[in-house]
Amino acid sequence: EDxxxxxxxxxxxxxxxSSSLNCSYTVSGLRGLFWYRQDPGKGPxxxxxxxxxxxxxxxxxxxxxxxxxxxxxHITAPKPEDSATYLCAVVQSxxxxxxxxxxxxxxxx
Amino acid sequence: EAGVTQFPSxxxxxxxxxxxxxxxxxxxxxxxxxxxxxxxxxxxxxxxxVKESKQDESGMPNNRFLAERTGGTYSTLKVQPAELxxxxxxFCASSGGGIxxxxxxxxxxxxLTVT
Numbered sequence: 001e002d003x004x005x006x007x008x009x010x011x012x013x014x015x016x017x018s019s020s021l022n023c024s025y026t027v028s029g030l031r032g033l034f035w036y037r038q039d040p041g042k043g044p045x046x047x048x049x050x051x052x053x054x055x056x057x058x059x060x061x062x063x064x065x066x067x068x069x070x071x072x073x074h075i076t077a078p079k080p081e082d083s084a085t086y087l088c089a090v091v092q093s094x095x096x097x098x099x100x101x102x103x104x105x106x107x108x109x
Numbered sequence: 110e111a112g113v114t115q116f117p118s119x120x121x122x123x124x125x126x127x128x129x130x131x132x133x134x135x136x137x138x139x140x141x142x143x144x145x146x147x148x149x150x151x152x153x154x155x156x157x158x159v160k161e162s163k164q165d166e167s168g169m170p171n172n173r174f175l176a177e178r179t180g181g182t183y184s185t186l187k188v189q190p191a192e193l194x195x196x197x198x199x200f201c202a203s204s205g206g207g208i209x210x211x212x213x214x215x216x217x218x219x220x221l222t223v224t
Contacts, residue, residue: 004151034213043113043200043215044152087152094165097144097213099152 002027006088006100013107016077021086021103024070029093033071035064036087038102044087047073078107111135113216115201121222127189130219134183134203140164141184142204142213143176147197155199158184191223 004025013019023033032051036044048057050066057064061082063074073086085104089097114133122128134141143155155174156166160181169176173192178184188195198220202213 036215041217043202043217046212046214049212089152095157096154096165096168097142097152098154101151 002090002092002098004088004090004098004100006086006103008103009101010104011106013075013078013105015079015107015109018074018076018078020075021073021105022070023073023088023100025088025090025098026069027090027092027098031091031093031095033066033091034087034089034097035062035071035073036089038085038087047086075105078105080107080109083107113201113203113214115199115216115219117219118217119220119222121224122191123224124193125190127187128191128221130186130188130199130201130221132184132186132201132216134201135205135214138203138205138214139181140204140213141178142202143184143186144200144202145197146200146218147194152200155186188221191221193223196221196223 007022032049035047038044048064053068055066061076065072083106085102087102088100116131120128139160141158144152146152154168157164158178161178175187198218200215200218202215204213
């Protein structure tokens with residue numbers, strides 16, 4: 001069965017303390033992988049799409065990488081405004097998205 | 110450019126009642142998706158429209174749910190009759206380009222509470 005697992009469920013960091021979030025997947029016919037950010041009471045906000053193993057994308061303090069089994073979202077020197085839930089979703093061969101449960105990131109000043 | 114909008118933002122209804130959720134996608138986006146997130150669980154796909162046609166409705170939980178997209182613009186999702194397990198946040202997303210274009214833009218969601 002196709003599945004997406006995110007870890008950790010929650011992560012508390014001090015401002016400036018770099019870390020990584022993990023998204024591991026077992027999906028047949030992977031067409032791509034999304035990273036989204038979600039703030040409380042809002043819909044997911046698109047961050048990155050990765051299509052093939054070895055691909056990397058960066059945006060400000062965030063960098064997403066992809067292997068054949070997992071993706072990492074690296075956060076460098078985070079700020080309190082980076083606090084949010086980060087969601088990973090994979091695109092199946094039928095274009096459906098399978099979502100992970102998310103990682104709740106809290107950055108303390 | 111206006112983003113995806115959803116109405117209402119919150120709905121509280123009693124079991125057995127009917128509720129209709131509305132989604133207005135980004136103008137020009139042919140692809141429209143409905144998702145649901147039940148408390149404590151991950152987001153689940155419900156269905157996908159391409160223009161006015163249902164491309165994939167395999168995620169619809171049962172025949173109490175009816176989605177329409179007349180004229181290929183806004184979409185409605187009706188739940189009739191509502192059950193307690195229908196409670197959750199219903200998200201709509203849209204994307205441009207061809208079928209299944211990947212960058213989906215989400216609305217703020219409708220929080221449905223069935224009591």
